Amino acid sequence: MILREIAHARTGDKGSLVTISLIAYRREDYALLEERITAERVSEHFAGLLVAPVQRYSLPSLGALNFVLQRPLAQSVTRSLALDAHGKCLGSALLAMQI
Numbered sequence: 001m002i003l004r005e006i007a008h009a010r011t012g013d014k015g016s017l018v019t020i021s022l023i024a025y026r027r028e029d030y031a032l033l034e035e036r037i038t039a040e041r042v043s044e045h046f047a048g049l050l051v052a053p054v055q056r057y058s059l060p061s062l063g064a065l066n067f068v069l070q071r072p073l074a075q076s077v078t079r080s081l082a083l084d085a086h087g088k089c090l091g092s093a094l095l096a097m098q099i
Helices: 027-036 039-045 087-095
Strands: 007-014 017-024 055-059 064-070
Touching: 007 087, 017 027, 017 087, 027 064, 039 055, 039 064, 039 087
Parallel strands: none
Antiparallel strands: 007 017, 017 064, 055 064
């Protein structure tokens, strides 16, 4: 199953930080997200793009997980002319993960 089948993502950028909120479509799918989408797994998914381990925060009352990713400052939105530097592209890439 591909992650986007059970969840959607919202993202934000601030300098070298990207936040990705992963939100289950259905409350009953949240437990699967919490079990399988670990900070380590997200770090591996974005290997080569990050300069620090991913941090994960659980928001069970919202059925969501929030991930904080740190990329090199030279690749931040404010320093790059590339559209792909935006967090929304990383959110879409996360949703392509197999679970």
